[in-house]
Amino acid sequence: xxxxFRAPRDRILELLEAALDxxxxxxxxGDVPAPKVSIGGLPSEPPYEVIVRELPAxxxxxxxxxxxxxxATWTVQVDLVATNADLVRATNAVLAYADALxxxxxxxxxxxxxxxxxxxxxxxxxTSATGKGTYLAAMxxxxxxxxxxxxNTAIWEAIGR
Numbered sequence: 001x002x003x004x005f006r007a008p009r010d011r012i013l014e015l016l017e018a019a020l021d022x023x024x025x026x027x028x029x030g031d032v033p034a035p036k037v038s039i040g041g042l043p044s045e046p047p048y049e050v051i052v053r054e055l056p057a058x059x060x061x062x063x064x065x066x067x068x069x070x071x072a073t074w075t076v077q078v079d080l081v082a083t084n085a086d087l088v089r090a091t092n093a094v095l096a097y098a099d100a101l102x103x104x105x106x107x108x109x110x111x112x113x114x115x116x117x118x119x120x121x122x123x124x125x126x127t128s129a130t131g132k133g134t135y136l137a138a139m140x141x142x143x144x145x146x147x148x149x150x151x152n153t154a155i156w157e158a159i160g161r
Contacts, residue, residue, distance in 0.1 A: 005056045007114035008145050009076050013039055013052045015104035015111075016078070020050060020097060029096040035082070047084065047134075050097055053077035057142070061149060072149040075121065075142040082137045083130065090137040091127060098122055101141055115147040 018024065022034040035048035042049065059074035078101060082093035105111075105120040124140040 004072060004147060004149055005074065008111045008118065008143070008147070009039070009052060009054070009056075011108070011111040011114055012076050012078065012104075012143055013037065015108060016050055016052065016100065019100040019104050025096065029099070032093050032096040035093070035097060041079075047082065048093055049079075049081045051079040051081070053079070070149050071116075071146055073144065073146050075144050077140065077142040080139040080141055083134050085134050087127060087135040087137070090135050094137045094139050098139055098141055101143070105143055111143075111145070115145045117146045119144045
């Protein structure tokens with residue numbers, strides 16, 4: 001059985017953990033702090049964090065009339081967050097994390113074979129003062145996934161398709 005939603009989410013986590021390791025960041029982006037990368041976020045709210053959201057967003061399912069293959073499309077949301085006393089340092093960190101997301105998705109367009117295609121998305125962005133002498137920079141990003149929902153053949157066989 002191949003999990004439709006979990007396998008791509010876990011692959012994105014794995015790719016980002018490797019790309020956002022401090023040594024990898026130093027080599028690619030210079031002086032950018034490595035974030036804590038997790039599924040769902042950490043209760044401690046670290047100053048540098050990349051959160052792979054635990055549940056799929058904007059899922060849709062369709063079967064194109066000219067094609068026998070059904071398609072499932074959804075987004076694995078990824079939040080990129082940095083807090084620092086220097087606004088430019090915080091924004092540079094978020095820019096590096098966004099670039100890493102784009103780079104790893106481009107390098108593994110099928111997320112280890114778990115999807116047909118994976119496309120990075122960068123959407124809402126913002127910065128603000130926190131009131132604690134620091135600035136917050138954040139970006140709502142994600143990976144748009146397209147997959148064959150029939151990957152879990154046990155379910156399709158059970159319903160007689």
